[in-house]
Amino acid sequence: MKMIAQLPGVKLFKIDAVKKYSSDYTVCTKEAQKEFRAHARPELTKYPDSIDEYDTMILGYPNYWGTMPMPVFTFLEKFDFSNKTVLPLCTHEGSGMGHSENDIKELCPKADVRKGLAIYGSAVNHAGSDIKRWLENQGV
Numbered sequence: 001m002k003m004i005a006q007l008p009g010v011k012l013f014k015i016d017a018v019k020k021y022s023s024d025y026t027v028c029t030k031e032a033q034k035e036f037r038a039h040a041r042p043e044l045t046k047y048p049d050s051i052d053e054y055d056t057m058i059l060g061y062p063n064y065w066g067t068m069p070m071p072v073f074t075f076l077e078k079f080d081f082s083n084k085t086v087l088p089l090c091t092h093e094g095s096g097m098g099h100s101e102n103d104i105k106e107l108c109p110k111a112d113v114r115k116g117l118a119i120y121g122s123a124v125n126h127a128g129s130d131i132k133r134w135l136e137n138q139g140v
């Protein structure tokens with residue numbers, strides 16, 4: 001994420017839920033599963049005032065239960081991403097993108113949602129060149 005934030009023209013916004021997940025991995029998986037099953041839209045601590053000035057969003061998230069953590073759903077529903085380009089960038093531990101790309105397309109039906117890049121969480125610190133190549137291939 002730091003590497004992306006350093007690219008020219010990139011502004012970083014962190015999607016941050018009011019209710020934090022537990023730092024205990026097992027408890028966290030249960031909390032996130034409950035939200036997923038309930039189709040929850042957890043409240044966020046803040047939102048950008050507007051997304052009008054942006055054409056492209058690199059949407060980074062960990063794969064939780066085969067898709068994005070539910071706070072990311074909250075974020076995507078809050079704004080109109082029509083005519084914007086969305087680049088999904090997902091960390092995971094085996095499931096790749098899961099069904100997150102389809103979920104993004106459903107939440108942002110008029111956006112140009114590109115094929116995402118899935119990176120093993122454990123390999124994230126060595127993924128710089130893959131991310132660079134992926135971004136170059138998007139032509140953005």
Ligand SMILES: Cc1cc2nc3c(=O)[nH]c(=O)nc-3n(C[C@H](O)[C@H](O)[C@H](O)COP(=O)(O)O)c2cc1C
Pocket residue numbers: 025028029030032033061062063064065066067090091092093094095096121
């Ligand atoms: C609640 C929860 C659910 C997860 N579900 C999946 C999953 O369905 N598939 C998968 O490959 N990894 C899953 N993982 C592993 C995360 O994707 C992995 O920990 C993450 O990408 C690494 O980023 P982090 O260091 O920010 O957690 C899950 C992790 C958590 C905490």
